[in-house]
Amino acid sequence: DYFLALDEVTPAFGVSEGELQQVVQNGIMHFAPHIDVILRDGQLRVEQVRTSKRTPLVTALLHGPPGSGKTALAATIALSSGFPFIKLVSPENMVGMGEAQKIAYVNKVFNDSYKSPLSIIVIDAIEKLVEWVPIGPRFSNPVLQALSVLLGKRPPKDRRLLILATSSNAPMLQDMDLSQAFLANIRVPAITSLRSVDHVLRETALFAGENEHQRCLQLLHSAGLGENEIDGEGGAGAAPRLNIGIKKLLSEIEMARLDDDPADKLTAALNFM
Amino acid sequence: DYFLALDEVTPAFGVSEGELQQVVQNGIMHFAPHIDVILRDGQLRVEQVRTSKRTPLVTALLHGPPGSGKTALAATIALSSGFPFIKLVSPENMVGMGEAQKIAYVNKVFNDSYKSPLSIIVIDAIEKLVEWVPIGPRFSNPVLQALSVLLGKRPPKDRRLLILATSSNAPMLQDMDLSQAFLANIRVPAITSLRSVDHVLRETALFAGENEHQRCLQLLHSAGLGENEIDGEGGAGAAPRLNIGIKKLLSEIEMARLDDDPADKLTAALNFM
Amino acid sequence: DYFLALDEVTPAFGVSEGELQQVVQNGIMHFAPHIDVILRDGQLRVEQVRTSKRTPLVTALLHGPPGSGKTALAATIALSSGFPFIKLVSPENMVGMGEAQKIAYVNKVFNDSYKSPLSIIVIDAIEKLVEWVPIGPRFSNPVLQALSVLLGKRPPKDRRLLILATSSNAPMLQDMDLSQAFLANIRVPAITSLRSVDHVLRETALFAGENEHQRCLQLLHSAGLGENEIDGEGGAGAAPRLNIGIKKLLSEIEMARLDDDPADKLTAALNFM
Amino acid sequence: DYFLALDEVTPAFGVSEGELQQVVQNGIMHFAPHIDVILRDGQLRVEQVRTSKRTPLVTALLHGPPGSGKTALAATIALSSGFPFIKLVSPENMVGMGEAQKIAYVNKVFNDSYKSPLSIIVIDAIEKLVEWVPIGPRFSNPVLQALSVLLGKRPPKDRRLLILATSSNAPMLQDMDLSQAFLANIRVPAITSLRSVDHVLRETALFAGENEHQRCLQLLHSAGLGENEIDGEGGAGAAPRLNIGIKKLLSEIEMARLDDDPADKLTAALNFM
Amino acid sequence: DYFLALDEVTPAFGVSEGELQQVVQNGIMHFAPHIDVILRDGQLRVEQVRTSKRTPLVTALLHGPPGSGKTALAATIALSSGFPFIKLVSPENMVGMGEAQKIAYVNKVFNDSYKSPLSIIVIDAIEKLVEWVPIGPRFSNPVLQALSVLLGKRPPKDRRLLILATSSNAPMLQDMDLSQAFLANIRVPAITSLRSVDHVLRETALFAGENEHQRCLQLLHSAGLGENEIDGEGGAGAAPRLNIGIKKLLSEIEMARLDDDPADKLTAALNFM
Amino acid sequence: DYFLALDEVTPAFGVSEGELQQVVQNGIMHFAPHIDVILRDGQLRVEQVRTSKRTPLVTALLHGPPGSGKTALAATIALSSGFPFIKLVSPENMVGMGEAQKIAYVNKVFNDSYKSPLSIIVIDAIEKLVEWVPIGPRFSNPVLQALSVLLGKRPPKDRRLLILATSSNAPMLQDMDLSQAFLANIRVPAITSLRSVDHVLRETALFAGENEHQRCLQLLHSAGLGENEIDGEGGAGAAPRLNIGIKKLLSEIEMARLDDDPADKLTAALNFM
Numbered sequence A, B, C, D, E, F: 001d002y003f004l005a006l007d008e009v010t011p012a013f014g015v016s017e018g019e020l021q022q023v024v025q026n027g028i029m030h031f032a033p034h035i036d037v038i039l040r041d042g043q044l045r046v047e048q049v050r051t052s053k054r055t056p057l058v059t060a061l062l063h064g065p066p067g068s069g070k071t072a073l074a075a076t077i078a079l080s081s082g083f084p085f086i087k088l089v090s091p092e093n094m095v096g097m098g099e100a101q102k103i104a105y106v107n108k109v110f111n112d113s114y115k116s117p118l119s120i121i122v123i124d125a126i127e128k129l130v131e132w133v134p135i136g137p138r139f140s141n142p143v144l145q146a147l148s149v150l151l152g153k154r155p156p157k158d159r160r161l162l163i164l165a166t167s168s169n170a171p172m173l174q175d176m177d178l179s180q181a182f183l184a185n186i187r188v189p190a191i192t193s194l195r196s197v198d199h200v201l202r203e204t205a206l207f208a209g210e211n212e213h214q215r216c217l218q219l220l221h222s223a224g225l226g227e228n229e230i231d232g233e234g235g236a237g238a239a240p241r242l243n244i245g246i247k248k249l250l251s252e253i254e255m256a257r258l259d260d261d262p263a264d265k266l267t268a269a270l271n272f273m
């Protein structure tokens, strides 16, 4: 299967390959079907840029709750493209920069990309790039405006560009009139089904034997955490009892590993979230 | 027909001809009668500037939803004028500039235009030029004020100037007292009728044969997307089901082209917008 | 008649005569009695400054809707004074200036005026000078404060100064406590009576013959645009159907001139405003 | 009578005597008893500073509507003190200064005053010094704070200081917690009684003969402008019909002087205020 | 009695002794029992710093209405401590400083204090230090934050510090989360009882003889100013008729001294406050 | 018992050991079981960082009312880790720094930590670091954003980092979307039970004999301060009568020590809080 193997592919000469590989340090676990759907959608956009003459610029937004895996998935899609220019624009590399410096930095990445016939720019955590805070609300309008313009700026002749952006705050983008700047919207849900937890528990080998594994699932069920069949779908109206990003789930598993009774510890952790 | 041929004309020595031609890279498709009306209205304003002594300054605003074709139409009108000075003022060329720099840039374009007897300045995407964001709302008042003054500033003796501006946010201009600065207002609607989609599908040759084309139109009809006869007219009160800018429509067509069943893919895309 | 001839007078050595004459490029048409009243009121203020020892500083505000002719009238009054120092302070000359620079510029004009025994300063478009925008609202308070102080600053001994200011936003001045800084308030209404349109049509010679002229007036009447007898007076409560500044009326006439049926075109233009 | 003669006295070596005399260019007319009360109150404060050891710093605020004569009265009190240091701090001398510069300027005046054993500082138009505008409202908080501190700062040993401040916006000072910084509050009312107008008309000799003068008073009475007996007192609840500062009254008189029928012109002017 | 004599004590080598003595220029009058209570409370905090090892940092706030004597009392407590380092931080010494400069100034005082084993810092008029104005409200957040941090910053090993702060706006400190930074809160009320006025009148010797003194008290009583027994206690719900800070009372007494009938003048002054 | 002894352990070569020890100058008293729970939770996080490869970054927030002991507990956990890099980031070391300087400072601490294989950074009093004030509210968004990014920034390969942050304002962090940045939340309650007061009184040896001690507890009980069994739990709905941070309790005890009747003094102090 081509798509399922995406995460094992690395491009021959990606520009910031190391950086991109680091953000998927824990790999991509195929704990649910939607993971493959997301990877496939991303791959389609890669192909659109590669082949269509009418659309030299394609923009896609991966959005979902904190820790749901947006950055890792965007990086994986980018790495698997084989494009000669791939660059991660992350707030982590901009700590201490002022507004003007940030804009100059982002602008330079775009100008660099125009030197390559096929490019991908991953713009990570837009809400942090624009320094969004819900109180006020406040944010850096100059950085927002620069992003907004760059997201619509067609590359020069014979240059093609795919922009993959991530954000944990889709409503904010809507309020800022930035959503409409994206051609595609890809949702990355949190984990709300026990089926996905089951998968992750096995991949991380929290339990030595199957018995312990089954006991843990039983405990989670008893705690009322098994009501959803598919990730991202809540109960009728109410928020689902189980609702955790893959990032935090991995951390809780590691925390549980230190305990005398990991099954119990994990159930407690997921229960009181 | 003179007006229908407008988009094929290019001036002999337009100043930023290349730049202007790029923004109409996909050409102007005459998918509906209003396209010709808009081009004719623009042409009339060109003539007013060329001939009337009492009105050496004429200003027109092209406004409509995102991607409805404003920039391409303004550029086409400008290119067809044959005026010796034509210049595009676009936020894409100002990324990273501060307020003062932007104002100086725009001001210089105006001063340059005064050196030519007949000039056109296309001011693109006013809402981005003034860094408008609906939250707050916030915007750059100095840039807004400079635009407001320049839009009313009569060129020196024996100089004539046509200003074509575009904006996807007409209510914002109203709220800012900027609408009244324009002598003419030209509306550029989104596509809401299947008739226009039909036209575009043919021009882009998405389907090899007529059968497939008809099947696609049938699918779109079944999906309830065929309720409007004319673009820009919605149902009684409710927003029309089909509502897409020509820019996004072209992108969806290119995306559908990659699919095994383009008709199905396109219907799905237009249906869940 | 002295006052009716005002607009033909030019001073012997006005400082910025050229600039002032340019803003009345289309001349002053005496399309209604209030035009003469305004010119006479202005003239009286000129005389007060010239003769009274108790009032070496006189300030008058011309206010009215956009394009009603404020700037042209203020310039005409100033030009007809014969004072040795006449200066136009216009936002058009300050594009790109920062707040401090604007204040310094205005302040210099005042200091220059103090060198002449009799001076007039025309401060045009106060709402733009202070960068007013209704959203917020926002404006430049330092510039506003400087104007406010200068409007009340008595010239040095044996120096006399008339300040003629214009604004299309009288309520704003009220809200800003700036109205009270003016000794006189002169209202410049928009055109709301067909009688004035009749006059302007004749002066601009839109129609070759009287028949066409009469047909046009008939058309305007049928469209319901003939309800007011005097400019500036609306219907009982409701805004008048006809409501247009002389500036825009002149432009619509020029536009109609390009049409096959100017009478019809003009009626349509005035009807859908 | 000592107090009535105050306005004729000038100190032997006042520091900014010229400047102070200029602001009372039209002299002080004793058109009503309250004028003498204000001058006497001011004089008492001068004596308090001169004699009491417990109160080396005295602060008084003259407040009243625009043009009621605050600046002229404060200057007159200061000039009559005979103190060796008298200085006018006026916004008119600070046009174009930034906040820091203004504060430095005011601070320097205070430090200079400390070099003299007896000093008076007139701080004119506090609302303009702090750049107050009711929209927002906005003002310069740093300048306000500097004034607030300086108004309470005791002069060094063996130095005494009287601060006379004026403002046309007493409620603003209250809202800013600045009123409480003054030991004394002196109200300067507008003219609301015909008796005062009568007095001023005689002093300015608007009419050549007594007949004309009486006719004018008669006209004003008929217009309903004679309802108040004392200045500053309105009707029961409603604002008085006659309500004008001495400054504007003097200007209207000068304007009327140019007219063929001054009595009629003046009545019209006072009637439609 | 030790505490009653506090105000006569001066330390052997206080750092800014002169400055501190100046703010109590009119001495401390023991016009009511609460004055002694305040001085004793202050003295207790001095002892706590001197003796307890667990509390090397003690912070107390003296708050009360304008002119109630806060600064004089804080200075008196500090002077009587005999500590080798005593410093007054007052807004009067910071006029013209910017935010950064103010913070540096205050910070330096704290660092200087750490060089002495026992120190007192009097931070006067916090509401002015932070440039508080109720409109907005506005204030200098950086200065506020610096104060907030310094108020909780423990001195280095073997160093002890007492911070005495004053403010006439206790609710503001509450709103700013700054109240909780103080270990002790000391209220300094205004004078609301005739008993205290009686005491002050005698100490200032307004009247030559006992008869006049009694007549004055009688007058004040008749005016309804004698309803309270103790300072700081108002009537049931309503604000007390008599309500004046010692600072303003002293000034009114000096003003009355200039009058022919001081008793009458004083009664009028206290009555119409 | 390992955990109970935590506070006696000091690391062999902690970087800012002195600074950290100073903030626990009064030691950790084990006055209630939750103190041990907090220390144990902290220790578990230390172990997670030391052992798990999947979680090289762990972040925990200690939050609770002012003076409840957050800083002392965080420092104690850090000191007991034995990690080679331990650093306290405190607002006390940043007085006078501007926003950019603060960000640079914090950023440098993080970069320094990356040089050590195992590191702990204690970020103290986040609400002061970001200069939070509830009026407005106002805060430094750039500092907040830098913290937000750094809290999620994974250390480089083979580096591990534990971040322990403290805040007395948990709702603020929630409002700022900063809570979600922490993997663990540890609550540090105030003292609301007499049992804890009992313990602290004994450790501080306020009373020489058991009789006096019992009398004090009796007094506190009679005052109605004995209603809670466990710290941090209030009555049904209402705030508990007894509610004091350990920091303030220690100060009140020291104050009471100076009194003739410490039991009475302490009861009064705790009663009128």
Ligand SMILES: Nc1ncnc2c1ncn2[C@@H]1O[C@H](COP(=O)(O)OP(=O)(O)OP(=O)(O)O)[C@@H](O)[C@H]1O
Binding pocket: A023, A024, A025, A026, A027, A028, A029, A030, A031, A035, A065, A066, A067, A068, A069, A070, A071, A072, A073, A125, A166, A168, A246, A247, A250, F152
């Ligand atoms: N199927 C998966 N999809 C995404 N991430 C996965 C998956 N399986 C495992 N992971 C791991 O989970 C983590 C996801 O973290 P990531 O930073 O990508 O989340 P995020 O949504 O970007 O978080 P944030 O909202 O904080 O930006 C990574 O360590 C990744 O290796």
Ligand SMILES: Nc1ncnc2c1ncn2[C@@H]1O[C@H](COP(=O)(O)OP(=O)(O)OP(=O)(O)O)[C@@H](O)[C@H]1O
Binding pocket: A152, B023, B024, B025, B026, B027, B028, B029, B030, B031, B035, B065, B066, B067, B068, B069, B070, B071, B072, B073, B125, B166, B168, B246, B247, B250
């Ligand atoms: N009839 C048409 N009118 C306008 N554009 C057309 C037409 N037919 C095809 N196009 C193509 O559609 C695209 C319109 O994009 P354009 O950028 O002009 O839209 P826009 O309204 O300015 O978008 P935005 O709101 O993002 O500024 C161009 O690529 C243009 O070549």
Ligand SMILES: Nc1ncnc2c1ncn2[C@@H]1O[C@H](COP(=O)(O)OP(=O)(O)OP(=O)(O)O)[C@@H](O)[C@H]1O
Binding pocket: B152, C023, C024, C025, C026, C027, C028, C029, C030, C031, C035, C065, C066, C067, C068, C069, C070, C071, C072, C073, C125, C166, C168, C246, C247, C250
């Ligand atoms: N009677 C008239 N009064 C004023 N202007 C007239 C008159 N007759 C003709 N005009 C012409 O009309 C135009 C009036 O424009 P003007 O710029 O003075 O209007 P305005 O009210 O200042 O506009 P704006 O509100 O944009 O500042 C000028 O070109 C002037 O020559």
Ligand SMILES: Nc1ncnc2c1ncn2[C@@H]1O[C@H](COP(=O)(O)OP(=O)(O)OP(=O)(O)O)[C@@H](O)[C@H]1O
Binding pocket: C152, D023, D024, D025, D026, D027, D028, D029, D030, D031, D035, D065, D066, D067, D068, D069, D070, D071, D072, D073, D125, D166, D168, D246, D247, D250
């Ligand atoms: N009795 C009077 N009191 C004050 N001014 C008088 C009096 N009689 C005549 N005048 C004249 O009236 C004018 C008063 O103007 P002034 O500038 O003092 O008023 P103002 O209240 O300070 O005005 P503004 O509110 O604009 O500051 C002066 O020219 C002064 O000479």
Ligand SMILES: Nc1ncnc2c1ncn2[C@@H]1O[C@H](COP(=O)(O)OP(=O)(O)OP(=O)(O)O)[C@@H](O)[C@H]1O
Binding pocket: D152, E023, E024, E025, E026, E027, E028, E029, E030, E031, E035, E065, E066, E067, E068, E069, E070, E071, E072, E073, E125, E166, E168, E246, E247, E250
């Ligand atoms: N018992 C007293 N307490 C305080 N001040 C007294 C007392 N008796 C006399 N005074 C005198 O009263 C004055 C009090 O003024 P002080 O500046 O201390 O008041 P304040 O409350 O600090 O005023 P502000 O609110 O303006 O800061 C001083 O001059 C002081 O000498």
Ligand SMILES: Nc1ncnc2c1ncn2[C@@H]1O[C@H](COP(=O)(O)OP(=O)(O)OP(=O)(O)O)[C@@H](O)[C@H]1O
Binding pocket: E152, F023, F024, F025, F026, F027, F028, F029, F030, F031, F035, F065, F066, F067, F068, F069, F070, F071, F072, F073, F125, F166, F168, F246, F247, F250
């Ligand atoms: N069990 C305990 N937990 C914490 N602190 C204790 C404990 N026992 C005694 N203490 C002492 O109590 C004081 C707690 O003060 P600390 O500054 O840590 O509180 P805080 O909650 O950080 O205060 P703030 O809200 O002001 O930051 C320290 O002096 C500490 O030595």
Ligand SMILES: [Mg+2]
Binding pocket: A070, A071, A072, A124, A125, A166
């Ligand atoms: Mg991410």
Ligand SMILES: [Mg+2]
Binding pocket: B070, B071, B072, B124, B125, B166
């Ligand atoms: Mg466009």
Ligand SMILES: [Mg+2]
Binding pocket: C070, C071, C072, C124, C125, C166
């Ligand atoms: Mg104008």
Ligand SMILES: [Mg+2]
Binding pocket: D070, D071, D072, D124, D125, D166
């Ligand atoms: Mg004045």
Ligand SMILES: [Mg+2]
Binding pocket: E070, E071, E072, E124, E125, E166
């Ligand atoms: Mg004080």
Ligand SMILES: [Mg+2]
Binding pocket: F070, F071, F072, F124, F125, F166
């Ligand atoms: Mg702390």
